[in-house]
Amino acid sequence: MSEITINHALKEYDKIAVIPDLSVKIPDGSLFTLLGPSGCGKTTLLRMIAGFNSIEGGDFNFNQKRINDLEPSKRNIGMVFQNYAIFPHLSVRENVEFGLKQRKLSKDKIKEQTDKYLGLMQIDQYQDRKPDQLSGGQQQRVALARALAINPDVLLMDEPLSNLDAKLRLDMRQVIRSIQKEVGITTVYVTHDQEEAMAISDQIAVMCKGIIQQIGRPKELYHRPANEFVATFIGRTNIIPGKLIVAGEQTHIEMADGTTIVMPELANEIAQDVRVSIRPEEFIRVEQQDEGAIKAVISDSVYLGMNTEFFMTIGSGIQIQVNEESTFHEDLGSGDVVYLSVNKQKINVFTADGSINLLGV
CATH class of the missing domain: 3.40.50.300 (P-loop containing nucleotide triphosphate hydrolases)
Structure with missing residues (x-):
């Protein structure tokens, strides 16, 4: 060997x-x-x-x-x-x-x-x-x-x-x-x-x-x-433009659709334009009244057996893909409105040119 x-x-x-x-x-x-x-x-x-x-x-x-x-x-x-x-x-x-x-x-x-x-x-x-x-x-x-x-x-x-x-x-x-x-x-x-x-x-x-x-x-x-x-090469992901905001003791990301994600892990970074990577499975369906809920309109869906792939539009016309476990009774289709949150432990934040992951590796 x-x-x-x-x-x-x-x-x-x-x-x-x-x-x-x-x-x-x-x-x-x-x-x-x-x-x-x-x-x-x-x-x-x-x-x-x-x-x-x-x-x-x-x-x-x-x-x-x-x-x-x-x-x-x-x-x-x-x-x-x-x-x-x-x-x-x-x-x-x-x-x-x-x-x-x-x-x-x-x-x-x-x-x-x-x-x-x-x-x-x-x-x-x-x-x-x-x-x-x-x-x-x-x-x-x-x-x-x-x-x-x-x-x-x-x-x-x-x-x-x-x-x-x-x-x-x-x-x-x-x-x-x-x-x-x-x-x-x-x-x-x-x-x-x-x-x-x-x-x-x-x-x-x-x-x-x-x-x-x-x-x-x-x-x-x-x-x-x-x-x-x-x-983007390993698996699929949604890339959403945003801004890293450092305001006093709070650090958060303001994404182009208006969503705000608190990110204390980036407290040592400077304010800058960023690109946020969210895998399709890291969007979670929530109720409309939940804090930080993202309104999304379904444009299409593909049934894949165990999972269903949804194509959605969120604020500012941003297109995203969302992967959910398929259910037998629910039948969402084009034009239906759902509300989403993000599993922020699984997101990645890149510099504006995409060359560096600000969360490290």
Whole structure:
């Protein structure tokens, strides 16, 4: 196993820096996800770790060993690709054996390792089939078994579930999570799917334009995002302009819809324009006479089974989304008026440019 340390990584294409200066430490044995939109540099960084992309600057280390100049075959990595990349002319067993044979292991050792990972991935019953006789999920299990069979120090996974249908993605992410925990291998996982990242990761690095915006556990990123980009990329949120008012001993936020939220946690900040982030589930339905109740007019709703998503308009024409547990008897629709309060323990307050969370991280 390996701890991966990257210091001041630089990647350029045509003298344009796509990763300008990136440093990160990936703990030994963890499942670490690089998350971000298309073009943010996450796959580029993964391929630099693998040795498939050149490194223009910085140091890449597995434990204390610098790997910048090592050939990919000498880095002892396992790689799982988006398109599986298993050999169509070989059977399932032969695919899993492939890397072991390349290392010229004994026949007994090859059989032992192959049997182990065919069983672990629950594909031993398909061992004599060719890939075109397998489903997408089964092919991905073959790719994962082949990558793990060689006992790599590091497992790299590039959007491994993006070609699968929704139910298979759910099933496979649980497989990946449980297998990774069982074998304890350091895994770097690339995805643009924030729900997938939240479900499987020990830690997530959220990337934008080649820069890591925040690293943390899924719960930390969701509840205390470092900036507005992270808040809007991890889950959904409502961003409402406002002003931070410091008046004597009282500090409060006056939002653009006229709502006032007392925020003693920000007493040490200066008065300034802010942007308030409120998750859809942090609005709470209240009675009209309740103090601080926000009047909201429903414009549309989407029934999602357990929850119902409401689209509402509050003061000054501000559009918000509100998520509530569905009820059988109540049937709210367009034009109906409700009153809301906010769970202020769960809100986040960003500077006017969205770059800093004034509540810290």
